[in-house]
Structures are given as C-alpha cells and as structure tokens.
Amino acid sequence: MKKWNKLLALGMAFSMTLALTACSGQSADTSGEAAEPQSAAPSTAASDSADASEAGEEKTYEPTTLTFWNGFTSTDGEVLQQIVDDFNASNEWNITIEMDVMPWATFNEKLPAAIAAGNAPDFVLCSSGYYAPYVEAGSFQDVSDFYELPEVNADDFDKNVVDLLYYDDLCVGVPMQMVSHYFYWDKDLYEAAGLDPESPPETFEELVENAKLLTDKSKNQYGFCVPVNNNVTAQYTMYAYGGGYVNEDETEAVFNSEENVKAFETLKTLYECSPKDSDDNTYISGQLAQFINGPWIINGLRENEINYGVKAVPACTGVEQDAAVIPVGFSIPKTTSEEHKELVYKFVNYWNTEEICTKWTKECGTPAYLLSAQANFADDPQTLALSEPLSYGHIECKLNGVNTISTDGLYPAMEEIFAGADIKTTLDKYNEVIQGILK
Numbered sequence: 001m002k003k004w005n006k007l008l009a010l011g012m013a014f015s016m017t018l019a020l021t022a023c024s025g026q027s028a029d030t031s032g033e034a035a036e037p038q039s040a041a042p043s044t045a046a047s048d049s050a051d052a053s054e055a056g057e058e059k060t061y062e063p064t065t066l067t068f069w070n071g072f073t074s075t076d077g078e079v080l081q082q083i084v085d086d087f088n089a090s091n092e093w094n095i096t097i098e099m100d101v102m103p104w105a106t107f108n109e110k111l112p113a114a115i116a117a118g119n120a121p122d123f124v125l126c127s128s129g130y131y132a133p134y135v136e137a138g139s140f141q142d143v144s145d146f147y148e149l150p151e152v153n154a155d156d157f158d159k160n161v162v163d164l165l166y167y168d169d170l171c172v173g174v175p176m177q178m179v180s181h182y183f184y185w186d187k188d189l190y191e192a193a194g195l196d197p198e199s200p201p202e203t204f205e206e207l208v209e210n211a212k213l214l215t216d217k218s219k220n221q222y223g224f225c226v227p228v229n230n231n232v233t234a235q236y237t238m239y240a241y242g243g244g245y246v247n248e249d250e251t252e253a254v255f256n257s258e259e260n261v262k263a264f265e266t267l268k269t270l271y272e273c274s275p276k277d278s279d280d281n282t283y284i285s286g287q288l289a290q291f292i293n294g295p296w297i298i299n300g301l302r303e304n305e306i307n308y309g310v311k312a313v314p315a316c317t318g319v320e321q322d323a324a325v326i327p328v329g330f331s332i333p334k335t336t337s338e339e340h341k342e343l344v345y346k347f348v349n350y351w352n353t354e355e356i357c358t359k360w361t362k363e364c365g366t367p368a369y370l371l372s373a374q375a376n377f378a379d380d381p382q383t384l385a386l387s388e389p390l391s392y393g394h395i396e397c398k399l400n401g402v403n404t405i406s407t408d409g410l411y412p413a414m415e416e417i418f419a420g421a422d423i424k425t426t427l428d429k430y431n432e433v434i435q436g437i438l439k
Helices: 004-016 045-055 077-088 104-117 128-137 142-147 159-164 186-194 205-215 232-240 260-273 280-284 293-304 338-351 354-364 371-375 381-391 402-419 421-436
Strands: 064-070 097-102 122-129 172-177 184-187 288-292 308-311 328-332
Touching: 004 142, 045 354, 064 077, 064 104, 064 338, 077 097, 077 338, 077 354, 097 232, 097 338, 104 122, 122 128, 122 280, 122 338, 128 205, 142 338, 142 381, 159 381, 184 186, 186 205, 205 260, 205 288, 232 260, 232 288, 232 402, 260 402, 288 308, 308 371, 308 381, 328 338, 338 354, 354 371, 371 402
Parallel strands: 064 097, 064 122
Antiparallel strands: 122 328, 172 328, 184 288, 184 308
16 A cells, blocks of 8 residues: 555644544536536636635635546436535535536547646546546546645545546546445345255355355246456456466466466356346346346345345355455546646545535445445444455456456357367467557
8 A cells, every 4th residue: 555655644744733633327418528628717716715824814715616437327326416506505615516527438549638628627527437448548637736735634535545536656446336236145046945045155166055045947048148348257267266367567467377277277167057048137137146246236135025145255165355446547648737737636625525425325225435424324234245355356457447358358258168179279369369468
C-alpha cells in the first residue's frame, strides 16, 4: 500500500501544520452539450476565499455551476440524481451541479474530444475498465490532495480501495462506488440435495464437489454455470488456483502457468455441471444451484423469490483468496480550473460521508467501502459479504484492459478445451496471443 502510506504521511504533515485533528432510467438532460471552458471564465470563489482568509473574515462563495458527466443510465442514476439535487439544495458554497448522463460508449466517445477542445465537464465518473487510455493520454488531474484536506476523513476509506485508483504515482480518482463478484447458492436446492443450506463451501474444491452433487440434468437442474462468452467464472477459477492472465506488472503473459492448467482441468469438470446455453435469466431461473456473478443479479433473485445465499468466492486449500474489483471514481479532467477543482472536492467529500455511502448501499445494493458505512451493516450478512473482497481484490489487467485479452485469448481457449483440445497446448497457444496484446 505504498501510495496510501504516502498520502497518509502527507495528510498527517498537513494536519500537524494546521494544528487540527483531523451502480440503467436516464436523467432529464442527455444532450451531452459541453460547458464553456472553465479555465476561460474561472469562478471568483478561490480569490474571494483567499482575500477573506487574509482579512480573517468568513469565506464567501460566488454562485458557481459545475458540469458533471457519467454513464449511470439505469435506476442507480436516479438515486445519483437525487443525491446531486439534495446537494444543490443544501450546500453552503453556492454550488449548482448540472449532471449529464449518457451511455458509457457515448461518454468515452465524447470525453476525449471535449478534453482536447478545452470544453470538458468539470468532473466525471469513470470506471476502472476505461481508465487506462485516459491515464496514458494524461487526461485527468492528480487528486491525491483530496485526502489532505482537513475536512476529509481519510482514515474512513478502505485502504485497498484508495490504492486501486492509483496508476503509479497518479491518483486518478476518488472512490464513488466499488463492486466485485460473488459466490451464490440456492438454499432450497442445497437442502433438497441433502446439503446444509446455511453451510456454503469454504474451499473451491468443496464447491466443485457440490456442483457434481447438485447437477440433475433429467430435471434441467445444474450445479454450476460456466459461460464461454463471459470472463468472470473462468477468471475466478484461475484465482482459486493462484493463476491469472499476466504477471504482477502486466509485462508477461502467464496464461499457460501450472496453476492455470489445474484451473482449466477444473473448469472442464464444472462445464459438465453447467447448462450449455445460458443468459442472464439462467441465474434467476431456480434451476441453477451455484454460480459466480455480481451484485446486480440480486434484485432478479429477489423478484423471482429465489432463496439464495451470497459470500466471497472461496479459493482452493492453501491459496490466498483473490477477487476482481471494479472501482468507479470521481475524476477531474486536466481542463478544469483550480477554482472549480476546489468546489468539485466539496461534492466529492459530501458523497464520501457515512450518510451518503449508506444510502447508496441501501438503495443500489453495492458494497459499502467507507468503514463507517460498513459498520452500519454489521447485522446485515449480505452487505458484509459484498464488502469483503474490497479489502483484498485487484483490478484485472489494470494497465492493459481485460476485454481484448478475454475476447482474443480466454474465450477461444475455453471453446477449444471444452471441445477436447489438450489443455497445456491450448494455453501455450493463447499465451502467445495474450503476450502480443500487452503494451
């Protein structure tokens, strides 16, 4: 946690100096019209504040509008808009945030052009799956100074969550949301098979044995789901054996490792316990006893009255648990003025309070990443389970992106292996493909 330790040290020094103790409905505006360049017409807030500070007077802020782009086009976007509206109505800094929601594909098409033209929004939400090209292009400002502000409770952030939004020494975002993937089991199907519905597998080996026991193809019932066009289940099987796509610094493909050979042997077994054609409805059909998926499946399980359990995906005996975490961060384009950056931080700090993090978790079903908010769910086993991987998970292929690696490497390898190809030979073949993808 080098980055976190560094910012903690800076924050401590800052505090001592001051002697202080310190997740789609669309919004009404989807036009995507860019605001005028903020640097061309900066707010007078900062200069007014500086003058007031020198005079020993209370700070005053001129009315300022901040523009905010994101891709939260589902029901979570409605919750986000409500929180923005509440902030606009109650904040003491005369800030009005104008939020523009658009599909992520549109966002990633418009934002680079807006930054290049100097008329980007003041701040955005960006997902880990999209950060790499923006970081490479130098599109976003460093926001590590957010944690140094005396009003920010930096100790309330899960330290792994903060570090996930660092690219080398660049803090590219402040957390807005964190999601991962989880192991789900159908308690009714467990009980019908003679398994304790309140005792899910503690190891991946146990998960595999349960999958065999829970599969009854005569009833169209399956013990697991291994889709060949989705990377999640295969990735977590690799994690369970200590494997993955690449080495730690993403310079070398390790798809043909001994750990992955074992993982794909297990995947072949699990594939025999899986429906061959699956889609989103498969997971909420009541005919799937175990699977790995994200928190977005929970509402469907509830609506279909599935008696389910959820926990972190287990690892094999003797292997450290791992998970893929997908952070969404508040990021500030390089075109945003210092005056507006200061005001953006007011909203970002408002978001990262116990009250708002708790509200977002309750209404959107995503795990709480603030420690104070996690404490509010101490009696809620599901929310605690959803939060667990945040403390140890990683961003999969953070520098290179996992999409091309999955499409060109993982998926064809899975299809060939499941069709009978030799595992090691196939992994060797696609290891070369993945190596060619790495930057």
